[in-house]
Amino acid sequence: MKLKEDLILRRVGVDYVIVDPGQDMVDMSKVFTLNETAAWLWGELKGKEFTKDTVVELLCSQYEVTIEQAQVDVKTLLDTFARNGMLDESAND
């Protein structure tokens, strides 16, 4: 899977939001906020093909977290991304 190409991660102060900039109209009535970890992962995954395991590895390499915990967190995160149409799932993992 991949992150949807046209989505943009933006930071203002302590907040990270994902914005869909559209053609000439930006829809801010539906933006997503990410915490710092999720935002970091977003930056790492942007533009790349990845699987759930890639994300777990990334998370473990950067944060002190057990693999089991990372797997749970990554699943939650990816499920949230998928539910909100933030993933391009044309490629299978």
Place this chain on the structure above:
Amino acid sequence: MQDKNRMTIPNKVLFEHVLEYIRLGKSVVIGVKGNSMKPFLREADRVVLEPLGNRHIKKGLVVLAYWEGQIVLHRVVKIEGDSLYLAGDGNVAQRERVRKEDILAIAARLLDADREVDLTENWRCYLGLFWYRVRPLRRIVMKVF
């Protein structure tokens, strides 16, 4: 479409993004917050904000404006030289005085589930102004009920 994952972004943060896009000349869709524009705009209604450009600001338009350090989405109810007076359709007493340069964008369209409403149409502006002018009456009605 009640989504338990829906989050409300603090106004200040949201508008920093909104204004950046507006400055770039893009239109921005925002969700209406609060009830100050009832009955014409309701909480969670989606409104298209458009950059001012060369547009003429007329009475009855709904605009996004700086007012005393806040950002409001209210209707222009009076124009006096460089001063504009704004009022929320849902408010019965308050009026905000701003200057032309405080106007950041125009609320051009309302996006309903299945249609688009042009908020700049004359009759809509008149209707909004009419609603403003009957404020004294609305105050009484509010007291009675």
